[in-house]
Amino acid sequence: MKRRRLRLALVLPAVVLLGVFLILPYAEMVTMSFRASQPGMMYGQGYTSGHYQTVMTGGHYLEALVRSLSMALVITTICLVVSYPIAWHMSRARDRKALLLYACVASPLMIGVLIRNFGWMVMINVDGPLNRALLSLGVIDRPLRLLFTQGLVVLALVHVFTPFMVLPINNALRNINPAVLEASRSLGAGRLATFWKVILPLSFPGVQPGLILVFVLATAAYVTPALLGGQMVTLMPTLVVQTLVGTFDWPLGATLAVMMATAALVAVILFSLATHRLMERVRA
């Protein structure tokens, strides 16, 4: 008994660390969003709920929020379309080949987001290989200017989040009993019918967390839009950082961050509720 209690004490450093430097900061962020602003200072005396009113009535804040959420939705959808075939292909591979494929999918995870974005900058730049290839093929007669466009931000973020989607789907696909697929086929279902009616629903326990994780991370992604989006598109994360670091209005920045987090959370809860029945059926 004493030994067990001693052992339990080992979790304390981690609990204290995350409690103090993760949970308290979130509480501080919420508190900050109700503080009064004061020009020239990070924040002023007293409390107010005025920032929420400012954000709710200020058209361009809501516009940025809606833009961020819809962009995250687009990214999540493309991510799923890109990831599913990869996950399927991976789940069929064995031994050395499987190892190589794992390395291909996981290696981008080990490399910073900034560097992966930079790679796209090199590829699509006015003088880059994409433009030169298209020019020499005669597809275009003058180089495309793709840098600082919304499309590029979407492409780069899909690239950043694809591993987060592939790995859980791959796990779910690996867990499908091959006998089920054979049963479906021997009962006369074609390849397409087997995919829609059997494989896709059974892989949903991997698809759902993948979708949620990518959506949440994409809503609040800062680096990629900041580097590749230029000044063209105002997204919520850029707006938040500008407010915090540029104008030093901490209460307003905190309000924007809380609104963004709440909006993403509500979307996730709605999605989970909507897909709850499907999850239950797969588990049964």
Add this chain to the structure above:
Amino acid sequence: MTRLAGSALIVLLYAFLLIPLVAVIAASLTAGDFMRVPPEGLSLRWFARFFQRADLVEALLMSLQIAVVTTLVTSAVALMAALGSQALSRRLATWFQIGMTLPLLIPELLTAIGLLFFLYRIGLGKTVLGLQIGHIVMALPYCYVSVAAALRQIDPALDDASGSLGASGWQTFRRVTLPLAMPGLVMGAVFAFITSVDLYTVSLLLKPIGGNTLPLALFDFLTYEFSPTAAAAATMSVLLAFAGIAVIHRLVGLQRAF
């Protein structure tokens, strides 16, 4: 025909994953004066140029220093937490696991903002220690997940056997548990190190006055000067990650790692 189209699609998708990495490495090896892919001739001169830039080297050293401390602290805390969590009941263990991976599930930007306010309140705003704390919080989940997975693989009977043969708790840990958990611990340490070296948003909001980490310096560099020196800097972090993957592969095997 459909089979061929399917294979082509798969190859294309894998290529999509790897293109940016290949582009950065290729651009850094150019002998010419401009960022070009494919490179115009091969040389390492842009790497030499990187080391002549005092600001970039300083940022690299700061990144390495913070990453080393992050690795040491997270490894110790994660190992203790993973050992302790084995004494938790099943239900609690699941919640504990979720709690430990929170920094990974919540967007980095939100954690960074919360820490910015909180560290300022307790007098650590804009200090190296504050930045260090941010890195430790962000790296902890990666480290914990791999250590906990390694510990779960150990047969509990070994623990009992060691105890019934008269070994003390500490001796059992030192002679039985630690050697068996070592591969997972090394993997977690490598993950923590790489995560710390790559962190951008947390570093942007928490950086000390006058201090810069490599990703921050690289971002600034990219926005005003698009030269192969930046590619050289990026390639060095890619190589660092590959070295880490090689270490993991030797010790654990990649498939168990991800």
